[in-house]
Amino acid sequence: MHVSPGAIHIHSQHSDGSGSISHIARAARQAGIEWMIITDHDTLDGRIEQGYNHDVLTLVDQEITPFHNHFLGLNVDRVISNTLAPQQFIDATYDAGGFGIIAHPDEQLYNEFKGLFRWDDWNINSPTNLAGRSMGIELWNFMSDWGEHLTPNNKEFLYAFPHRGLSGPSKATLEWWDALNIAGKRTFGIWGLDAHAFLRPSPFGRLQVFSYEWSFKTLTNYLWLPEKLPGGFHAAMRMVYGALAQGRSYMVNRLEGECANLEFFAFRGAERWYAGDIASLRDGPITLKVNVGSDAPVRLVHNGKEALSGKTSLLTTVNTSGVYRMESTKSLTPWVMTNPIYITR
Numbered sequence: 001m002h003v004s005p006g007a008i009h010i011h012s013q014h015s016d017g018s019g020s021i022s023h024i025a026r027a028a029r030q031a032g033i034e035w036m037i038i039t040d041h042d043t044l045d046g047r048i049e050q051g052y053n054h055d056v057l058t059l060v061d062q063e064i065t066p067f068h069n070h071f072l073g074l075n076v077d078r079v080i081s082n083t084l085a086p087q088q089f090i091d092a093t094y095d096a097g098g099f100g101i102i103a104h105p106d107e108q109l110y111n112e113f114k115g116l117f118r119w120d121d122w123n124i125n126s127p128t129n130l131a132g133r134s135m136g137i138e139l140w141n142f143m144s145d146w147g148e149h150l151t152p153n154n155k156e157f158l159y160a161f162p163h164r165g166l167s168g169p170s171k172a173t174l175e176w177w178d179a180l181n182i183a184g185k186r187t188f189g190i191w192g193l194d195a196h197a198f199l200r201p202s203p204f205g206r207l208q209v210f211s212y213e214w215s216f217k218t219l220t221n222y223l224w225l226p227e228k229l230p231g232g233f234h235a236a237m238r239m240v241y242g243a244l245a246q247g248r249s250y251m252v253n254r255l256e257g258e259c260a261n262l263e264f265f266a267f268r269g270a271e272r273w274y275a276g277d278i279a280s281l282r283d284g285p286i287t288l289k290v291n292v293g294s295d296a297p298v299r300l301v302h303n304g305k306e307a308l309s310g311k312t313s314l315l316t317t318v319n320t321s322g323v324y325r326m327e328s329t330k331s332l333t334p335w336v337m338t339n340p341i342y343i344t345r
């Protein structure tokens with residue numbers, strides 16, 4: 001399998017970001033990103049630049065942006081109205097053949113640096129006509145998390161040491177995500193950047209908070225693909241959206257170090273299952289393997305609860321159905337988190 005690093009939730013000059021799509025693609029390439037999803041507010045004006053830019057697969061989608069309840073609407077050819085109620089714009093996205101991701105659901109506070117854009121109704125969790133199509137949750141949004149740590153007194157410090165202004169996905173968000181998957185409502189997780197590369201006046205001239213290239217080296221989504229991304233745009237687009245919607249991915253906070261070759265799979269004999277797959281216990285117990293390739297704590301999570309923990313790697317045989325995922329937190333913040341493998345009776 002090929003592991004393909006990508007970035008989700010980026011704003012360009014087509015809404016309130018400071019960079020052109022070409023500039024952003026070049027920054028992505030410098031940061032080792034192979035694919036990215038631009039999501040400007042309530043517009044698809046950047047769609048004409050969709051394709052490969054500087055060798056980076058550039059997908060141009062929209063962030064549906066009412067006052068609260070932001071939603072990344074993906075693979076849709078028209079702008080979905082932000083005046084609809086959340087259930088309606090989710091349905092409109094899926095009716096138009098797309099899928100989507102609930103953005104920064106658990107924003108908690110409003111301060112002089114950011115507004116409060118919380119997802120209000122946590123009972124809304126999927127399109128009305130689900131028909132086997134999954135939805136995503138942005139488990140961790142870099143700018144929301146960092147912005148909520150800012151105060152007038154620490155802003156210079158957190159600008160110089162941004163990793164000190166991060167907590168990671170909130171407990172409530174992870175519980176919501178786990179509960180949906182346990183209930184059989186397949187929900188994939190992503191980590192988003194919400195990169196804008198805002199330009200702000202300062203005593204030292206205009207500061208960029210933060211550059212696109214720097215942002216691309218923070219929260220990265222790795223897709224497990226059957227092969228390298230093809231050079232043809234449409235085939236590559238289908239591969240990225242397909243892996244994303246299936247949850248065949250894991251997320252890395254690269255501020256805590258790279259993890260480009262994570263092992264997380266289930267097996268029985270020669271059979272293998274990866275994140276997003278459904279494995280059955282009908283033919284016997286299944287063994288789960290985790291290896292992060294470095295000396296870091298690792299945790300196997302079963303139905304939202306820690307089932308096993310250790311360092312570097314885990315190997316365990318299970319006979320219990322449920323939702324299995326893996327995570328690793330280093331000293332300060334979460335480092336690695338996978339989407340689940342689903343094990344059935």
Ligand SMILES: [Zn+2]
Nearest residue numbers: 063070103117
């Ligand atoms: Zn938003």
Ligand SMILES: [Zn+2]
Nearest residue numbers: 009011063194
């Ligand atoms: Zn945004």
